[in-house]
Amino acid sequence: MHGLFTIEGFGRHVPDRVLTNAELETMVDTSDDWITSRTGIKERRIVAPGETSSDLAAKAASNALLSAGREAADLSHIFYATFTPDAFCPPASCILQEKLGIRGRACVDMNAACSGFLYAIEAARGTLALRPGSTVLVTAAEVTTSRTNWADRATCVLFGDGAGAIVVSDREPKPGQAVIEDVVLKADGSLxxxxxxxxxxxxxxxxxxxxxxxxxxxxxxxxxxxxxxxRSMGSVCEEIVEKNGLVMDDIDLFIPHQANLRIIEAVGKRLKFSGNRVMVTVDRYGNTSAASVAIALADAVAEGRVKPGARVLLTVFGGGFTWGAALLKFV
Structure with a gap:
């Protein structure tokens, strides 16, 4: 695939309501020590009653547009990664478009479970290659708590709600923006x-x-x-780095799917990433599925974790199984 694929703006939004491990102790047979030692999660955000996936997405998208210096009217496409849309029909992307105050743009929901953000980024690259001059909103938003069994202590401690978004175009990048250098996606439906x-x-x-x-x-x-x-995130990261003629020492920041601190540390150890080279948000947000890497990327930018010239490696893994990796270079 040829062309320039620029991330002009980054945004995220998480609900105000914080659910701590101490509160979970009153809801299910668990403990803060058990949750922390096995997952690294201390708290997660959950939506208010009546708050939907598209509500979160609209706020994240507005933040990304503000970051990009763009208006919603500039958008040509909306790609929305989620497994928890507001409804089966209509698509959450259409509801999001209405909340952004625009009409007539192409909208599509994408479900690749926790890998959805990178799958949507690849769709944005394909769109820009086919239709130069497009401006694509890629958002990932989840209300995972709407599909969480609060009586199942093995899973209910893991998940949280939130949304992240980026604005992608084929314009020349400006300082603080990033170029999408490559994306590699995988799946194994037998699992x-x-x-x-x-x-x-x-x-x-x-x-x-x-x-x-x-x-x-x-x-x-x-x-x-x-x-x-x-295994899958480690392998796909090695593949994309080698494919692009790089080595792991060329990576300045590693942003893996925020599912579980033990997984993050195991993948980091395999790839020889540690300390400040690894972005960790799972402790405060839990697993936000498709939104996890999108939120972590926006936080990394906001926290000044990426300097001009920095190369960032993203990786994801989700139900399906689906997984993938992406390389970004900041300007």
């Missing part, structure tokens, strides 16, 4: 049963009067997900 949210889909339909069952919520084989996540 789909290991991480699921089945209930309500056409394979697990619901009819009037049915009670909500466990399959309506996130179900996960934790040990198998852990093994596959570490």
């Amino acid at each position: 789909w049963p290991l991480l699921t949210v089945k209930g309500g889909g056409s394979g697990w339909p619901m009819k009037l009067g049915d009670t909500i069952k466990d399959e309506f919520f996130i179900e996960m084989n934790g040990p198998e997900v852990y093994k596959n996540a570490v």
Whole structure:
């Protein structure tokens, strides 16, 4: 793929409500020590009653547009990564467009589970290659708590809500902006049963009067997900770095999917990243699925973690299984 793919602006938004481990101790049989030692998570954000995925996305998108010095009217496409849209129909991207006060743009929701942000970035690159001059909003927003079983202590401690967004164009980058150098995406559908949210889909339909069952919520084989996540993210990062003629020492900041601190540390150890070279937000946000890397990227920019010339490596892993990596270079 040829052309210039510039991230002009970065934004994120998380709900105000903080759910701490201490509060979870009153809701389910768990403890702060147990959660912290196994996941590194201390707290997570959860939506207010009635607050939706597109509400979070609209605020993140507005922040990204402000960062880019752009107006919503400048957008030509909206790509929205989520597995927790406001509804099955209409697409959350259409609802987001209305909340941004524009009409007539191409809108599409994308579900690659926790990998959705990078899949949407690749779609933005493809759009710009096919239609030069486009300006694409890529957002990832999740209300994972809407699909969290609060009686399942193995999963309910992990997830949080939030949204991140970027504005992508083929304009020459300005200081503080970044060029998308490459994206590599992977999937293995044979492993789909290991991480699921089945209930309500056409394979697990619901009819009037049915009670909500466990399959309506996130179900996960934790040990198998852990093994596959570490192996897959490590491998795809090695692939993209080698493909672009680089070595790991060329990477200034590593931003992995924020699922679990043990996974982050295991992947970092394999790739020889540690300390300030690794962006960690899972301790304060939990796993926000598709939004996790989008939020972490916006936080890294806001915190001054990326200097001019910095090269940033992103990697993701999610249900499907899906995974991938992306290389960014800041100007």
